[in-house]
């Protein structure tokens with residue numbers, strides 16, 4: 338019996354299995370790809386499971402969060418509040434109060450008003466928040482992955498407005514801008530494209546410091562590290578990245594070597610993607626007009642990763658409040674975007690057979706429509722090699738038991 342057959346027999350399906358040995362390898366590999374001294378923020382959006390976050394923390398990662406739920410998971414995983422970066426375009430006063438109460442002091446801000454909200458929340462608790470100004474540059478340089486800059490966006494302050502706005506940003510009380518945050522692309526398989534993007538980021542940051550006085554105590558250059566999603570494969574290796582990045586830093590921010598600029602990057606999928614495998618059982622196999630349908634106990638309620646597969650919402654939402662000002666409606670989440678495969682190549686299968694989907698440790702459970710149609714959430718089994726560390730299941734159904 339294979340390891341997965343045993344786990345399926347013991348804990349049932351659908352189940353995600355996360356192997357912390359693989360989490361640790363991913364983490365160590367990412368640090369080895371970066372110049373010495375780089376901070377790595379783990380984007381809990383990819384997988385907020387506290388055991389995964391803890392494994393990443395123990396190897397030196399910090400946490401990037403964007404909700405009170407992720408805050409709770411980061412704290413459960415043992416992150417010190419000072420190692421947490423709070424990001425997102427829709428930070429509410431309640432969330433900011435909770436984050437500051439918990440000791441979080443570093444925020445990425447996306448507009449002047451966002452900065453004012455952070456400043457006001459910090460002042461309510463007689464403290465000062467350190468803020469990174471997320472920048473939406475005037476153009477981008479690469480063409481792969483999910484492009485986030487150079488267009489109108491809920492993310493980041495438009496770079497061309499900074500000459501005018503910088504004095505206003507600096508005048509906000511309760512919040513001090515200490516650096517910049519860029520997030521230009523996701524899932525870049527092409528190393529040259531990734532380096533090109535970083536060159537553009539470093540050049541923009543240096544130029545903004547020079548021209549508008551943008552502080553650069555801490556510069557978060559974003560991420561883009563690629564990992565396969567729900568298909569077999571390996572994490573992308575970036576053999577030229579470390580040297581390439583060092584050369585770019587020497588060129589644009591030479592004082593990085595003295596530590597005068599603290600450097601950071603972010604990753605979700607690279608750190609947690611390859612550690613996860615989905616175990617699903619065949620419930621039924623049926624033929625219809627020459628097509629074979631293999632019906633699993635896991636659908637898009639279990640593995641519907643919006644960010645992983647680029648699935649975009651088709652709908653245009655219409656609100657009843659109509660006026661004269663054009664605008665885009667967006668939510669607070671950090672991503673633009675019940676058939677699992679239309680042409681899979683499968684063996685002979687019958688009800689009860691087990692199928693496994695590799696590389697779903699990122700954008701699995703929590704990026705899926707887990708409450709859609711009311712099935713239980715999948716079981717999540719954390720292992721380290723052959724040892725089972727924890728078994729859990731998100732219990733959203735109990736939410737109806739809570740009355741306010």
Ligand SMILES: *Cc1c(COP(=O)(O)O)cnc(C)c1O
Pocket residue numbers: 380382383401424520523524560561562603604605606607671672699
């Ligand atoms: C989603 C997101 C990440 C993680 O992206 P990956 O492609 O999973 O590495 C990092 N930073 C920000 C700001 C994000 O929105």
